[in-house]
Amino acid sequence: MTDEEKHLWFDFLKNLPVTINRQKVIGRYILDFYCASANIAIELDGSQHYSEEGKGCDAKRDAFLQSKGISVLRYSNADVNKRFDAVKKDILNHIRQKTDVDL
Numbered sequence: 001m002t003d004e005e006k007h008l009w010f011d012f013l014k015n016l017p018v019t020i021n022r023q024k025v026i027g028r029y030i031l032d033f034y035c036a037s038a039n040i041a042i043e044l045d046g047s048q049h050y051s052e053e054g055k056g057c058d059a060k061r062d063a064f065l066q067s068k069g070i071s072v073l074r075y076s077n078a079d080v081n082k083r084f085d086a087v088k089k090d091i092l093n094h095i096r097q098k099t100d101v102d103l
Contacts, residue, residue, distance in 0.1 A: 037099050040095065042073050044076075
């Protein structure tokens with residue numbers, strides 16, 4: 001895991017009252033994090049995701065996941081490092097919308 005993935009995992013996701021899987025394989029893709037009860041993938045994007053090639057690969061990946069009913073939440077590494085509380089709040093809001101778990 002990257003430093004940002006470790007931060008999100010150890011300081012937030014692992015303590016949620018829903019199961020979050022790390023490095024979940026779906027199809028030919030490995031998701032950073034996956035919440036099956038909400039059908040949400042959480043992806044943290046480093047600089048390579050902002051190149052034309054990276055954007056194209058992410059678009060194909062997102063389309064595949066969406067075809068499986070999985071919503072994809074993407075956050076930049078900078079978001080995790082500089083706006084951690086906002087990232088946490090956004091993730092919680094998405095999980096709340098898709099589950100009946102009290103968060």
